[in-house]
Amino acid sequence: MRDTSKYHLPKGTSADGPDLAITPESAGWAYSGLRILTLRPGGEHALSTGENEFLVLPLTGGCTVAVDGQGFVLGGRTDVFSAVSDFAYLPRESQAVISSADRGTYALPCARTEQGGHSARYGHKEDVPVELRGAGALKGSFSVSFVGSTPITHPRDGHRGGQTRPSPGGAKNHAVVLPDADLEFAANHLTAGAYGSADERCMAVAVLEHKTREINVGPGDRPVTDMRSPPAQPSPPSN
Structure with missing residues (x-):
């Protein structure tokens, strides 16, 4: 089997600041990227979106997102298996600061776009669709x-x-x-x-x-x- 080390990025080896930073250039992709950010209690991280649009998606813990004069408080979750999380959308050419009063880890997926003019938004966890796969359509049905x-x-x-x-x-x-x-x-x-x-x-x-x-x-x-x-x-x- 072939060595696949170029497809594996150990924690802390791909960025200054975030735990992980994958850009379209580093991955050989056209549009998509991903950053993983961990903040200590009282920590914060400044993010300039540039030509990308981002999501701030808590993996563990909550955070506050200040962007373009707005502020969003993300309740987050204990871990990725415990619950669906709320999130924040950051448009292209935005300046944002992500801060944590306690501690947390956050996924920052991004996509390169030429379409600007969107507003930052808060996403309620109740609006995130959740599907139960493989359990049948009706409780007690013969499936x-x-x-x-x-x-x-x-x-x-x-x-x-x-x-x-x-x-x-x-x-x-x-x-x-x-x-x-x-x-x-x-x-x-x-x-x-x-x-x-x-x-x-x-x-x-x-x-x-x-x-x-x-x-x-x-x-x-x-x-x-x-x-x-x-x-x-x-x-x-x-x-």
């Missing part, structure tokens, strides 16, 4: 998710104990490799997906034959093993 239509599909694997259960049937998704992609990197990860999801999963895409020949399949405790061999007996359905 079975079929993937594919091969004979190995068993309806009995469907609904048990009020849960929605998948019944894998050997389906396969399409994988599209764009013309400007790193072909070696893409081929390696398609191969990993095909082997790592080969238990009748929909991401078991077809891969190039010469790539599959490079994979060492065997016991997981062997250092030379790239992909663990499947168990002799299939795992029983989980509840």
